[in-house]
Ligand SMILES: Nc1ncnc2c1ncn2[C@@H]1O[C@H](COP(=O)(O)OP(=O)(O)OP(=O)(O)O)[C@@H](O)[C@H]1O
């Protein structure tokens with residue numbers, strides 16, 4: 001049973017001394033708390049033994065002394081008890097923060113493929129909601145367990161010494177109740193896992209609806225979107241109600257248990273007091289112990305259910321951290337630094353395994369998937385081989401879906417590749433230290449992603465301490481400088497979440513400007529000029545040529561003019577190289593490239609004549 005909680009141990013261990021001190025405080029507070037009924041019992045007995053012959057003063061001073069002892073002990077209980085809470089609950093926050101950081105750290109190391117498979121809502125829900133359950137697991141639950149264990153053992157020992165028979169009878173129903181509680185708890189665990197997964201699903205839906213607001217509005221999908229949201233919300237509600245029902249059943253069970261024990265002590269113990277077998281004082285103390293036990297017995301319900309819910313949440317959280325990091329840091333013995341040199345690709349193929357075989361997080365499998373189709377694998381790159389000397393430019397063109405982005409991702413080490421296929425400067429890319437790789441290889445992805453910060457901060461993402469003059473220079477090369485006048489705060493304009501208040505072309509050029517700020521050896525541009533008009537693109541290309549001279553470059557583009565000067569151009573068709581050569585060779589060949597070139601040239605001339613600005617997304 002404890003194995004489920006084992007992953008928490010390394011986090012708990014760091015705070016062991018203060019947790020133990022907290023537990024010690026609990027022990028002390030319980031000991032003192034249990035002492036109070038004894039003091040009351042003693043006081044009662046001394047009143048009972050008082051006779052008028054002793055004088056009133058003796059009665060008053062006796063009462064005063066007892067009152068002082070009792071209130072002093074109660075004060076000590078509250079101080080020690082507060083300290084225990086401060087220590088243990090404080091630690092639960094620290095443990096939760098550490099677990100959160102650990103999970104987040106792992107998330108950052110996971111390859112992009114993980115995020116393509118698992119929706120953000122599912123991941124977010126785990127990191128936020130499941131973590132909250134884990135926090136109660138290491139906070140209140142530990143606190144209550146320690147307190148209840150101490151209270152039960154103290155009370156039972158003292159009660160047993162007072163009247164063994166009544167104690168045994170009073171505690172007899174407990175084992176049965178525990179058995180029943182365990183059954184309910186297992187149901188709570190299953191229900192809770194399903195409810196948390198439904199919450200993840202709901203978060204994914206909210207995330208999707210918010211990101212897709214524009215499409216929803218333009219397509220008038222509000223009603224159907226609401227219906228989809230509603231269905232998920234209702235499922236989450238129903239599953240939660242079921243868990244609440246099971247948890248609610250625990251409360252009467254525990255309450256019934258304490259009432260039953262009280263009845264036993266009242267009835268049986270009362271009879272024994274009447275017959276003179278037991279004294280009034282100890283009997284009263286015993287009743288008070290039962291009263292003390294009522295509290296923990298009730299919290300036992302919470303403890304048992306949270307233990308089970310916590311186990312479910314822990315599993316969901318650590319499912320993330322046990323997800324394989326597909327692009328690993330090479331082991332120290334094998335790790336080499338990035339050495340600039342020839343890029344050699346030898347027989348590169350990429351096949352996406354069938355969806356049913358891809359490792360998804362529980363609940364992240366796409367819905368409504370045809371089981372037969374889920375078993376189909378897709379080969380998107382087939383046996384590509386090429387060599388690119390240091391400082392040379394490779395152009396990659398081809399129809400949409402031909403595998404250009406996949407190739408760019410593999411080269412940027414965003415997608416795993418087996419050993420012996422790609423090497424740079426003589427080393428297999430899998431052996432190059434990842435941090436070094438990320439520092440020396442610049443990749444501008446097809447979809448420009450901006451953070452909700454200022455434009456300048458977005459450009460300086462890879463070098464936050466870059467001087468302003470260099471940022472301005474980078475913005476100039478990417479031809480973004482002309483747009484700055486239109487923006488309210490120029491370079492300091494905050495671009496909104498994901499850069500919403502910039503145009504598509506401005507976003508692309510911002511992403512491009514990032515690379516100019518860095519000293520990269522290998523630069524990979526994935527169709528970075530698609531949303532920019534021809535003339536701006538030409539200016540960027542001219543600037544790029546200067547910036548990229550001496551750097552090994554891979555340019556993926558729909559616009560053929562972008563790759564015109566490349567040392568070699570690959571024309572991809574369905575993942576394979578259909579044609580290859582320089583611009584002139586390909587034109588002379590009269591194949592796909594020549595045909596595309598002619599079409600684009602003609603289109604550009606026509607648009608120029610009509611004064612229309614075109615972007616390659618339109619060609
Ligand atoms: N995770 C995936 N699983 C299965 N197939 C995928 C996956 N990602 C991409 N594909 C498929 O791989 C093929 C190549 O995609 P890729 O993005 O490389 O094309 P592209 O040439 O960059 O297209 P575009 O010009 O539109 O950007 C496409 O048919 C795509 O559907």
Ligand SMILES: [Mg+2]
Nearest residue numbers: 404405446527
């Ligand atoms: Mg692409």
